[in-house]
Structures are given as C-alpha cells and as structure tokens.
Amino acid sequence: MSLNSAQQNSLKEKLDGLKQSIQEELRQHNPESLQIQSGEGDRLTNDALNADEMAQYLHHHAEWQALQRAQARLNENVADICSECGSAIPFARLEAEPTAERCIDCQSKLEANDHRLHLHPHSSM
Ligand SMILES: [Zn+2]
Numbered sequence: 001m002s003l004n005s006a007q008q009n010s011l012k013e014k015l016d017g018l019k020q021s022i023q024e025e026l027r028q029h030n031p032e033s034l035q036i037q038s039g040e041g042d043r044l045t046n047d048a049l050n051a052d053e054m055a056q057y058l059h060h061h062a063e064w065q066a067l068q069r070a071q072a073r074l075n076e077n078v079a080d081i082c083s084e085c086g087s088a089i090p091f092a093r094l095e096a097e098p099t100a101e102r103c104i105d106c107q108s109k110l111e112a113n114d115h116r117l118h119l120h121p122h123s124s125m
Contacts (some may be wrong), residue, residue: 003080007091011079014098015071022064029056066099082106
C-alpha cells in the first residue's frame, strides 16, 4: 500500500459519496422491497420488475458490489494493488475511478476481451 493517509481519506470520501448516491437511487426505484445488505440477500428475484427496472437494478447492483469490494480493499490496505497482477494502481486512477480494482494494463486487457476485436489486437496472441 503506497497511499498516504490523505489519499486514503480522499478515496474513502469518494466511496462514501458514491455509496450514498447509489442508495438514494435504489430507494427511489425500490422504496420498500430493497434492503441493502452486504451479503447476497437477493429478494428481488421473484418480484415483478419490468425489464427497465431490472436493468437498472442490475446496473446498480454491479455498481454496489464494486463499491463494497472497493471499501473492503481500502480497509485491508490493498486499494492501490491490482487484483490481477499485484502492481500498484496510480492514485490518479483511483481518484478518477474509486472502484477501480485493476491496473490500467489489466483493465484494458479485460476490456479488450469484452469487446473482442473492437480494440487493437494484442501482441500476445
Ligand atoms: Zn494489473
């Protein structure tokens, strides 16, 4: 962990802000049925949500999980360690994207896989 305490605090504040805005949005969409817990208490499965709501929910759910992971990583002092290769993640990257858990190399490899041939082919193949 190479972040100093000011950097850690700044990251923590960003994550807290993100958490509040996700909670706010989830509350608006699901005023009663949604209880946010850290576990997988997925009570929405049987609810009759329309596709839009479901897509929104899944989007926020993914965001929420990324947020939980980021907070856990911060607590374990590994917020700036890439979860793939163990390299340091530059603080500027974390500032721009507080839930980032991979270094730019690993992230771009992942996205290259996601987008198939959309990006430049990698020399490793
Ligand atoms: Zn990496």
